[in-house]
Amino acid sequence: MKDLTDIPALMHDIGLRAKAAARELAYAPAERKQAALIGAADAVWANRAAIIEANTQDMEYGRKKGLTDAMLDRLMLDEGRIRGIVDGLRTVAEQPDPVGQVMTEWDRPSGLHIKRVRTPLGVIGVIYESRPNVTADAGALCLKAGNAVILRGGSESFHSSGAIYDCLVEGLRAAGLPEDAIQRVPTRDRAAVSEMLTMTETIDVIVPRGGKGLVGLVQREARVPVFAHLEGIVHIYVDKHADPVKALNVILNAKTRRTGVCGAAECLLIHKDVVDTIGQGVIRALVDAGVEVRADATLHTIEGTIAATEADWGAEYLDSIIAAKVVDDADAAIAHINRYSSNHTDCILTEDDATADTFFEQIDSAILMRNASTQFADGGEFGMGAEIGIATGKMHARGPVGAEQLTSFKYIVVGDGTTRS
Template sequence: MTDALPIDAAALVNGMAVRARAAAAILARAPTERKAAALSHAARILRGEAAAILSANADDVARAEAAGLSSAMLDRLRLDEKRIAGIAGALEDVAALPDPVGSTIDRVERPNGLCLSRVRVPLGVVGIIYESRPNVTADAGALALMAGNAVILRGGSEARASNRAIHDCLVAGLEAAGLPADAIQFVPVTDRAAVGAMLAAQGLIDVIIPRGGKGLVARVQEEARVPVLAHLDGINHLYIDRAADPAKALALTINAKLRRTGVCGATETLLIDRAYADPAPILAALADAGCEVRGTPEILAIEPRAIPADAEDWDTEYLEAIIAVTFVDGLAGATAHIAAHGSHHTDAIVTEDEATAEAFLAEVDSAIVMWNASTQFADGGEFGLGAEIGISTGRLHARGPVALEGLTTYKWLVRGTGQTRP
């Protein structure tokens, strides 16, 4: 299908959703072994098609560079042999995970003899709208499939060739395992009207998951008539407490900010306890590594290469080699700053004081809160979940890395022996 021709977005998406609903009914009853086999086949096919995928990705990157895409977006878009291997490995990891479908959450017997249990069931048809990252095509398809859902994927136009190449491998895996190809569908056009049609597909799509920038998520939340599981900004904080080990503080700061600046788990704001003995080496190490330090006057007085921070810096997800830095008055100052400026994604403390650490873990209201660990561990694969759809920063249904369990709901099963209600 070509984007040069006018499309009826509603007809396109609704047709996909009807086919997905039929596929979802089959997947809900599919044995674990068959779903796992589909992913294993897809991983093998993906490895075999690595050269073709990299060629498609090179075309996407060239177009993105010509369009002036930011370095962070280019990093998310670009594939290489190592990333291809990682995508294939993630498919196999998901295939090896315990199947949540049909598992019992809890069971209780009432005084009247009724036996009640809650069991996990698929959500049904999941729509995923995302930007830049081709690996999301594989991760989202794999997780949705293993959780018994059919999925409709709408990737960003900047990654259209890469996404289609990866999607072809997933479909081939489904067919090799005897599962319907409609279980994982990819919207074949880049027309933005298709996004609107997905958001309006109430009764056809059961949940929408956006994964992308603030503009995308805002549009989804504003327009959706379908329930939304949101992934918002990663305005993540690393707080260096007065009792932090200097070596850990330095290593964690550099890793949390600079390992990969374009991921949502990257630290964007560094908070330093005013009572911390020697912050200068940390600030110097950031600047030496090519990171732009934006700080308050106190920070500028210590690190001459730093530049003044403005009010917007405390509320910005840079996804670049830029970090905002300020001093705070102890734990109370750190938690107050995070409450005022954080996005409830991931926040971390560096300290050797267990009581302070436990207070931080309890008081910070984020999906992921860490002690003496890099915020870059905010990732479903690192959490042992195989992969993730995204990091949910909300409070309902699923929170943190959304993986298999986050793509299920539950139903009540009631077993009786003839009880009637008095």
């Protein structure tokens, strides 16, 4: 029985075991990793009743903590969402194994043949909040890429994450892979997070997935390299060439489908020429859908809106709230986005190719969209099966982080008694 009160000793032991497992995983056959993920998927489905029961405990804990409805929605699991977890595990299982893939190769006049091949990162620490499905997503993607992973979920999802984690271990066991390849920090004690951030000898990279507070803490205190998953301050710009029907459908979906996900629209920018046509209808539809629209002076004349303040530009609500503003043209929209965006996901609604091209050229967010709901900002929707997060930085990985993004590379150099003159 582990001593859960001695956090440094607990985390040191977890780190050493993860490092040992990573060495074995680095050359594990693709077939065994695939089998482990299929076994985990089968176990999740077979144990869905127990997972839902564990989630019921977490939901009650979350309500007592005063989580918002949007945050409770992120936490909640039902049979449909468990089916989504199972499908994600199976999709990752069936993807090509990235480890050992030849990225490029070439010959040199010296006679050397050089290849750049994908290789695992090693041990990945994932620190996340609320969403228990991240347990499966992160575990699956790290395993597929040949990495060991240490999972530290949020206190709200403690029981759900534990039940899903047990299924991942069942898959590892059945496939004959080291059970330490996927480990879960078995305590809610926040000292475990601080400990992970300094484990430079055993953890190769930290992936924080959560709100601005968590990501900021990790970026400030980590001595281990970090893939930052920053907040989603997501903008939609309605251009003067936007199609009214597409605009209405996309905006309503982007805001209301699930308000607590990082791809939910948080700010609406409307070209001044379409305020009386598209703008009026969209704002009224949002209000009718129960969205609190925090509008600038022009749009505040629409019944049901409330006046925006400066704090609303650049806000991530993760709730049924959206900021709305009129802009003079596409250049003004681009300037606003470049000032307030978190470089996560931004969207333009337009039928004009030249305007869309300018938008794509002049905004440097990880994901840029045209005439599509920002709720598609998701690794599963990109065909990755799942994601470990959406990286908003520019080093190593950017955008949805799937299995391929969880690899590095090495050079294989082959000669034939070749010497350098």
